[in-house]
Amino acid sequence: MTKSSEDSPSRRTFMTVVIGLISAVIGVAVAIPILGTILSPLFKKRDIVWAELGKIDDLKKIKPLTPKFIPVYFRVKEGWTINTLPRQVVVVKDITGKLYFFSNQCTHLGCPLHWIAARQKFLCPCHGGMFNVLGKVVGGPPPRPLYRWVHKLNNGTVLIQNKFMDNPKDRGV
């Protein structure tokens, strides 16, 4: 009796490969949506949120050309958790009464700035960067003026967004 062609080793090998490929395709098709659901929060861009800064009437009372550092707290979703990110807003009123909402981050490498009243300048302790009261670079390595927070007025309250209005890379928070 001759061995049937169905039992030949080459046919069995072929069937094994085909079944293996089909199993792999089904496995990938099932795994991709599950992995996508699990991992997507890690790759999602950070939420854009607003935080209260203060009443506009109070902010208008600050002394002209005298920066006031005010903390804000952004509640942002990161991955699977919601974190509170404290940040500083430097409010400056110019001589016309216009308000500016600067970040206290140096635009060189992000160190926190100090206001030196005697010199009327923001000083960066890291590499000596200096900015004038309206955020213009007046010394050191910073490549650009201070970042300004996105902001809006809502029922008399100034809200700050966790984003800079003039930074394409959005280093806000």
Ligand code: FES
């Ligand atoms: S980080 Fe401010 S000068 Fe370098």
